[in-house]
Amino acid sequence: MDNQVYYRGTWAEVDLGAIEQNIKSYQRYVSDDVAVMAVVKANGYGHGAVAVAEKALKAGVEYLAVAILDEAIALREAGIEAPILVLGWVPPIYAKIAATNNITLTVFQEKWLEEASIVLDDMLLNIHLKIDTGMGRLGIKSEKEAKRLIDSLALSPSFQVEGVYTHFATADEPENSFMEDQIERFETMVSYLKQYGLQPRWIHLGNSAGAIRSPKRVGNLIRLGIAMYGLSPSQEMKSIQTFELKPSFCLYSQIVHVKEMREGEPISYGSTYRSSEGEWIGTIPIGYADGWIRKLSEAYVLVNGERAPIVGRICMDQLMVRLPSKVKVGTKVTLIGKEGSEEITIDDIAERLDTINYEIPCIIGPRVPRLFHENGEKKGVMNTILKK
Known part of the structure; x- marks a missing residue:
C-alpha cells in the first residue's frame, strides 16, 4: 500500500524498475510471437506478489501464475483483473470459486473433471492441461490418460481448454540433455491432443532457464519466474546467459x-x-x-x-x-x-x-x-x- 508507515527497524527494498528491466530483456530475447507469463507465487518469490504483478502487467506480460488458489484470489481482491493460472492442484469442489473469479486451473485427472463438472453446473472454467514429460510431479503421463481426459471433456460443456503445458526438470543444467527429451515428449503429446480437435491458445514449456536454452521451442508463452527477480536460475546458467539480469x-x-x-x-x-x-x-x-x-x-x-x-x-x-x-x-x-x-x-x-x-x-x-x-x-x- 502506498505511503503505509512501518515501525520495524528491519526492512526489505524491492526495485520494481529492475523487475521491468528483466522482463523486457526476456521479451527482446524470445520471438515476437512469444508472450510472457509472470510467476508471482510464494508472494512473488518473497518480493511482494501484488506490487510485482502490477509492475509486470505494466511491462507487457499477458498472464500471471501462482501456485495455489488462495494466491490467485488474493490478487483478485487486490483489484488485478489479468488472466491468472494456478499451477498447482486445486480440489475440484473449489472449481466454481475459480470460475466465479475468472481464475484458470491446471487439470490432469479424469476424475477431477467429473467432480468439478458437478460443482460448476452451467458455469465455464478455463483450464490448462498439464503434461508430465519427466518432472514426475503433476501431469498426464501417457496417451491413454490423455484420451480419457479428452473423452471426459467431450461430455461436459463446463471446460474451456485454453492451454497445455509442461515443466522442465533440468533446464538450469546446460550440460544435461534431458530437457531435449522432454521437449520431444511434449511435442508428441500436443500433436496427439490436436488429433482430437484440441487447439489451445497457449502452449508453454519454458521457464526462466528453458527460455534461455531453447527460445524457439518453448511454445508461444514463457513462464518467467526467478529471472524476473534478477536472479539466474543456476550458477551454470550464467555462462550461457546473453543478457544482464538486475537483482531487485x-x-x-x-x-x-x-x-x-x-x-x-x-x-x-x-x-x-x-x-x-x-x-x-x-x-x-x-x-x-x-x-x-x-x-x-x-x-x-x-x-x-x-x-x-x-x-x-x-x-x-x-x-x-x-x-x-x-x-x-x-x-x-x-x-x-x-x-x-x-x-x-x-x-x-x-x-x-x-x-x-x-x-x-x-x-x-x-x-x-x-x-x-x-x-x-x-x-x-x-x-x-x-x-x-
Whole structure:
C-alpha cells in the first residue's frame, strides 16, 4: 500500500524498475510471437506478489501464475483483473470459486473433471492441461490418460481448454540433455491432443532457464519466474546467459544497541562467543523468526561499507555483530545489497546455506516489510531511528 508507515527497524527494498528491466530483456530475447507469463507465487518469490504483478502487467506480460488458489484470489481482491493460472492442484469442489473469479486451473485427472463438472453446473472454467514429460510431479503421463481426459471433456460443456503445458526438470543444467527429451515428449503429446480437435491458445514449456536454452521451442508463452527477480536460475546458467539480469531485492536493518566489551565476555545463547578486550558489539533487530536462520551465525553484514561478522548464535528476533569500530545507534546495516565496494548477494547467502537462490527471499518472513521503489521514488515510509 502506498505511503503505509512501518515501525520495524528491519526492512526489505524491492526495485520494481529492475523487475521491468528483466522482463523486457526476456521479451527482446524470445520471438515476437512469444508472450510472457509472470510467476508471482510464494508472494512473488518473497518480493511482494501484488506490487510485482502490477509492475509486470505494466511491462507487457499477458498472464500471471501462482501456485495455489488462495494466491490467485488474493490478487483478485487486490483489484488485478489479468488472466491468472494456478499451477498447482486445486480440489475440484473449489472449481466454481475459480470460475466465479475468472481464475484458470491446471487439470490432469479424469476424475477431477467429473467432480468439478458437478460443482460448476452451467458455469465455464478455463483450464490448462498439464503434461508430465519427466518432472514426475503433476501431469498426464501417457496417451491413454490423455484420451480419457479428452473423452471426459467431450461430455461436459463446463471446460474451456485454453492451454497445455509442461515443466522442465533440468533446464538450469546446460550440460544435461534431458530437457531435449522432454521437449520431444511434449511435442508428441500436443500433436496427439490436436488429433482430437484440441487447439489451445497457449502452449508453454519454458521457464526462466528453458527460455534461455531453447527460445524457439518453448511454445508461444514463457513462464518467467526467478529471472524476473534478477536472479539466474543456476550458477551454470550464467555462462550461457546473453543478457544482464538486475537483482531487485535488498535487505536492511539498523544498529539498535552498541556496547564495548571486556576480555572473555559471552555473547548470546550458549556463550559460544567470547569477546576480546575493547571490542565493539552491535545488536541488530533481525533473527531466525524473520528468516535469518541460525546457520548464518558465521556470516557477516555490512556496516558503513565494512564487513561486520555475526558473533554468537542468532536469536529469534535479534543478532549481534562485531563492529569495525564504534558506531552510532541507528546506523544502517546491509544484509543483502551493496555498500561502497562491498556487496552481499542473494547467491552469497544461498551458497553459505548450501541451497539455491530461490529460497532466500522466500524465507524472509512477513514481519519484514517490503518497500517498493522505482526511479528513486519509494512507496511506504519507514518510521525508524536511522541516522540522517
